[in-house]
Amino acid sequence: MFNFDWLSGVSQETAKMIFLSLYGVIGLLVLLLPTEYVYEGIAKEDRHWWNNLKLWSIAVLSILASIYYHF
Amino acid sequence: MLAGIDYFIVIAYIIGMLLLGLYFKKFVNSSEDYFLGGKSLPFWAIGMSIVVSDIGALDFVGVSGQAYRYGISVGNFDWVGSVPAMLLAAFIFIPYFWRGGMYTIPEYLGRRYNQKVRTIASVTWILFFALDLGVLFWASAVLLNVLMGWPIWISIISTAGVVGLYTYFGGITAVIMTDVVQFVIMFIGGFALVFLSLYEVGGWDNMVDKIATMGPEYRNHFDIIQPQDTKSPFPWTGILFGLTFVMANAYMIGNQSIVQRCLTAKNEWHAKASMIFGSALKMFIPILVLFPGLMAVVVHPGLADGDQALPMMIKSILPPGLVGLMFAAFFAGLMSSVDSLLNSTATLFTKDIYEPFIKKGADDKHYLKVGQITTLVLLVIGVATSPISSDFPGIYVAIQTFMSYFQGPIFAILLLGIFWKRTTEWGGLSALVIGIGFAIFLNVFKERFFTIEDPFLYISWWSFLLGFIINVTVSLLTKKHTEEQLQGLVFSSKILVKNKSL
Numbered sequence: 001m002f003n004f005d006w007l008s009g010v011s012q013e014t015a016k017m018i019f020l021s022l023y024g025v026i027g028l029l030v031l032l033l034p035t036e037y038v039y040e041g042i043a044k045e046d047r048h049w050w051n052n053l054k055l056w057s058i059a060v061l062s063i064l065a066s067i068y069y070h071f
Numbered sequence: 072m073l074a075g076i077d078y079f080i081v082i083a084y085i086i087g088m089l090l091l092g093l094y095f096k097k098f099v100n101s102s103e104d105y106f107l108g109g110k111s112l113p114f115w116a117i118g119m120s121i122v123v124s125d126i127g128a129l130d131f132v133g134v135s136g137q138a139y140r141y142g143i144s145v146g147n148f149d150w151v152g153s154v155p156a157m158l159l160a161a162f163i164f165i166p167y168f169w170r171g172g173m174y175t176i177p178e179y180l181g182r183r184y185n186q187k188v189r190t191i192a193s194v195t196w197i198l199f200f201a202l203d204l205g206v207l208f209w210a211s212a213v214l215l216n217v218l219m220g221w222p223i224w225i226s227i228i229s230t231a232g233v234v235g236l237y238t239y240f241g242g243i244t245a246v247i248m249t250d251v252v253q254f255v256i257m258f259i260g261g262f263a264l265v266f267l268s269l270y271e272v273g274g275w276d277n278m279v280d281k282i283a284t285m286g287p288e289y290r291n292h293f294d295i296i297q298p299q300d301t302k303s304p305f306p307w308t309g310i311l312f313g314l315t316f317v318m319a320n321a322y323m324i325g326n327q328s329i330v331q332r333c334l335t336a337k338n339e340w341h342a343k344a345s346m347i348f349g350s351a352l353k354m355f356i357p358i359l360v361l362f363p364g365l366m367a368v369v370v371h372p373g374l375a376d377g378d379q380a381l382p383m384m385i386k387s388i389l390p391p392g393l394v395g396l397m398f399a400a401f402f403a404g405l406m407s408s409v410d411s412l413l414n415s416t417a418t419l420f421t422k423d424i425y426e427p428f429i430k431k432g433a434d435d436k437h438y439l440k441v442g443q444i445t446t447l448v449l450l451v452i453g454v455a456t457s458p459i460s461s462d463f464p465g466i467y468v469a470i471q472t473f474m475s476y477f478q479g480p481i482f483a484i485l486l487l488g489i490f491w492k493r494t495t496e497w498g499g500l501s502a503l504v505i506g507i508g509f510a511i512f513l514n515v516f517k518e519r520f521f522t523i524e525d526p527f528l529y530i531s532w533w534s535f536l537l538g539f540i541i542n543v544t545v546s547l548l549t550k551k552h553t554e555e556q557l558q559g560l561v562f563s564s565k566i567l568v569k570n571k572s573l
Contacts, residue, residue, distance in 0.1 A: 002513075002520045002529060004308035008299045015307040016296045019151060022315070026155050033162060040166070041340030051340070056347045057158055063354055064154050071143060071295040 092237020260400025480506025
């Protein structure tokens with residue numbers, strides 16, 4: 001049990017899909033955050049699209065997913 | 072061995088760091104300046120600081136060694152082992168800590184649970200950081216010894232002297248701003264080695280082809296996902312359950328040296344952005360620390376000790392001048408890790424132990440002085456305990472072993488503490504004590520329970536799970552906290568839609 005023997009039948013390809021799905025779920029959750037929340041701390045008149053932390057997060061997750069897809 | 076120009080670069084770097092660090096002395100007038108940089112720092116400096124502090128000299132040597140032995144799967148630690156956890160920290164945990172004006176993670180645990188939980192968590196981190204200091208010093212000494220033939224103790228004491236001085240005077244502002252320069256030097260030096268090594272092995276594809284023909288033990292060297300029955304310490308089950316779900320979160324959310332940096336941000340946006348920016352930078356780290364180890368498989372096959380891979384590559388690949396730069400990069404990684412540990416441990420001791428138990432209500436200058444003196448005492452402890460790490464087979468695994476004792480239980484109480492109102496002080500306390508005890512038990516009898524070489528990932532998962540279950544069970548059996556006690560400490564969807572309201 002301690003060694004996760006019950007998952008020994010899962011192939012490496014399936015395991016990779018699990019990781020890629022995880023990134024997809026995280027990305028979805030990030031997109032669901034209210035925009036107002038990700039700008040908190042910046043005055044309304046100073047907000048620009050490049051301050052949108054959702055975009056930063058999605059970009060990082062996309063690169064991460066491409067690494068796992070490739071290797 | 073270093074040439075004259077290499078010595079010049081290394082010495083110029085060390086003196087430059089010392090002067091830069093000491094420059095920030097003039098900004099330290101209070102304990103808030105010393106521990107939180109006066110809450111004035113920008114996201115980019117904090118993000119760089121998080122990355123360079125986390126990826127220190129230890130990783131240059133240890134991760135290259137692991138990559139030499141096990142291949143690219145060790146990159147999981149900086150990819151899936153960092154990015155998701157940093158996003159969770161950025162959007163959920165950091166805003167709570169930042170808005171709450173906290174100095175330490177145990178301070179949150181103290182408010183959410185009770186003083187005992189705060190003290191146990193703080194003492195545990197202090198012990199870990201003190202041991203970690205020793206490991207870092209030893210890693211530096213081994214590399215300096217291989218590269219330059221310097222006696223190990225001279226290496227340790229000279230490193231401690233430089234870092235100790237600027238951390239003592241400049242506090243966390245000096246730590247973070249020197250980290251920015253150290254980050255740049257680390258990247259330049261690291262990428263110089265990677266590009267020249269790639270040229271030496273005839274390019275990426277050529278390297279992959281050569282390693283593939285070296286025997287069955289290299290069959291999975293380029294698989295980031297390792298099978299469940301691998302003998303390496305990185306089966307995908309351990310990476311998913313132990314690393315991604317527990318250790319990464321515990322490290323990015325519950326680690327004082329990481330979170331304290333975000334608390335120095337000038338506003339909430341900078342605090343969140345620092346973590347996300349850091350996660351983007353983190354993805355480059357495996358290129359710096361992992362690729363040289365992979366390429367060493369081709370250039371220096373058959374090394375008995377994988378931790379020798381990086382020093383051997385530096386000696387055989389880099390020309391004079393670049394050796395000095397790489398050496399400065401190594402120093403940069405080491406210094407950034409040591410200064411972080413010193414400042415964070417001083418913060419933990421001053422805020423969680425000294426202020427509540429030894430001298431309450433003293434003036435602010437007194438606590439500033441205590442923080443500075445603690446920094447010096449820690450430095451001595453770190454130097455004195457450094458030989459311990461020589462008893463462990465792999466430097467990097469040694470540090471993970473220390474961490475696996477308490478990462479799981481601490482993350483269990485942090486997670487339930489912030490997301491579940493029903494969690495009580497007795498639930499948190501029992502989960503912490505029993506969880507840590509269970510992790511130590513599993514580690515002592517690991518040959519009996521585990522089949523992989525070093526099961527620290529599994530230990531962190533199982534100790535997390537037990538801590539979680541204990542916390543839920545005991546909480547349901549004990550008196551729940553009132554709404555007033557939980558104000559501002561438990562996650563509410565209001566934080567997402569209503570500004571400043573927790």
